[in-house]
Amino acid sequence: MKKIISSLVATLAITTVTLNAADYYASVNGEKITKADVALVLQDPRIDFAKLPKSSQKQVLEQIINKKLLANLAIKNGIEKDPAYKDALSKMKKDLAFQVWQKNEITKHKPKESELTDFYNKNKSKFxxxxxxxxxxxxxxxxxxxxxxxxxxxxxxxxxxxxxxxxxxxxxxxxxxxxxxxxxxxxxxxxxxxxxxxxxxxxxxxxxxxxxxxxxxxxxxxxxxxxxxSLSFNEVKGNITQMLVGNAYNKRVKELSDKLRKTAKIVIK
Missing domain, CATH: 3.10.50.40 (Chitinase A; domain 3)
Incomplete structure (x- = not known):
C-alpha cells in the first residue's frame, strides 16, 4: 500500500501557492486543497496552519493529497455503488440538511433594539x-x-x-x-x-x-x-442577543417538533 501511495504522489504535480493570493495551498490534478481541507485534518481551530513549521505543513498537505488521490481512485473503481457508501451518504445528507436548516432558522431571528433594552431593564439583577x-x-x-x-x-x-x-x-x-x-x-x-x-x-x-x-x-x-x-447595556448586548435568538429558535423547534410528532409513526424500543 505504501508503494502504491508513493507512486501516486510521485506522479503528481503539486502547485503550492500562498493562501492570500488564491485562497488555497496546493492542487491535486486541478482540485484545490483549501483552508477547509486543512481544518478537517487539524481538527482544532486554535491551530494556525501558517505558523506551523514547514515540515508540519508539508506533512498535513501530504496527508490531504493522499486522501484525495485515494478517494478519487475509490470513486473511479465504483465505490458509489457500495451499499455501505450509499447508507453513509444518506445519513450524511440528513445531518447536513438539519445543520443548514438550523443555521437558516437562527439567522431569521434578529431581535429589535427595543427587545434587547427591554430584556436588560427587566433583568438588571442578572448582569x-x-x-x-x-x-x-x-x-x-x-x-x-x-x-x-x-x-x-x-x-x-x-x-x-x-x-x-x-x-x-x-x-x-x-x-x-x-x-x-x-x-x-x-x-x-x-x-x-x-x-x-x-x-x-x-x-x-x-x-x-x-x-x-x-x-x-x-x-x-x-x-x-x-x-x-453592574454591567452596562452595551457590555451585555451581545449576550442578550444570543440569549433571545436561542430562545426564539428553541421555541420554533418545539412548535415544529410537536406538530410533526402528531402525524409521525415513532417506535422507541
Whole structure:
C-alpha cells in the first residue's frame, strides 16, 4: 500500500501557492486543497496552519493529497455503488440538511433594539459582577491555636510576612505550603462563615478573632477587595442577543417538533 501511495504522489504535480493570493495551498490534478481541507485534518481551530513549521505543513498537505488521490481512485473503481457508501451518504445528507436548516432558522431571528433594552431593564439583577476578594488563611483545629496565631500577628512588625511564616508552619489546610494563599474568589464563594468574616475585613488586615467553620478555625488575611459592579447595556448586548435568538429558535423547534410528532409513526424500543 505504501508503494502504491508513493507512486501516486510521485506522479503528481503539486502547485503550492500562498493562501492570500488564491485562497488555497496546493492542487491535486486541478482540485484545490483549501483552508477547509486543512481544518478537517487539524481538527482544532486554535491551530494556525501558517505558523506551523514547514515540515508540519508539508506533512498535513501530504496527508490531504493522499486522501484525495485515494478517494478519487475509490470513486473511479465504483465505490458509489457500495451499499455501505450509499447508507453513509444518506445519513450524511440528513445531518447536513438539519445543520443548514438550523443555521437558516437562527439567522431569521434578529431581535429589535427595543427587545434587547427591554430584556436588560427587566433583568438588571442578572448582569451584576459580584465583589471579588483576594485572601490567605491559616486553618487550625482548635480555637486556642487560632488565638495564639492572632496574638503573634498582633505583635509582629511585618504582619504580612509573619502571616505567611505562620501559615507554612501552623496551617493544617492544603494551602499552608503556599503561605495560606487562596487566590481571588467571589465574595460569596466560600462557606458562609468564612465569606461573612472576609467581607468585613479591610484591605491588608486580618481577622482579630477566630472564624469557625465546618473545617476548623481560620485566621483570614485580606489582601485585596474589588467591589462588585453592574454591567452596562452595551457590555451585555451581545449576550442578550444570543440569549433571545436561542430562545426564539428553541421555541420554533418545539412548535415544529410537536406538530410533526402528531402525524409521525415513532417506535422507541
Amino acid at each position: 451584576v459582577v459580584p465583589a471579588t476578594l483576594e485572601a490567605s488563611h491559616i486553618l487550625v483545629k482548635t480555637e486556642k491555636d487560632a488565638k495564639s496565631i492572632i496574638k503573634q500577628l498582633n505583635s509582629a512588625k511585618d504582619k504580612s510576612a509573619k502571616f505567611v511564616e505562620l501559615a507554612k508552619s501552623k496551617s493544617v489546610g492544603p494551602t499552608g505550603v503556599k503561605g495560606g494563599y487562596l487566590g481571588k474568589f467571589q465574595s460569596n464563594q466560600m462557606v458562609p462563615e468564612f465569606s461573612a468574616a472576609a467581607n468585613k475585613l479591610k484591605k491588608n488586615t486580618y481577622s482579630k478573632t477566630p472564624v469557625k467553620t465546618q473545617f476548623g478555625y481560620h485566621v483570614i488575611y485580606l489582601k485585596d477587595k474589588i467591589p462588585g459592579k
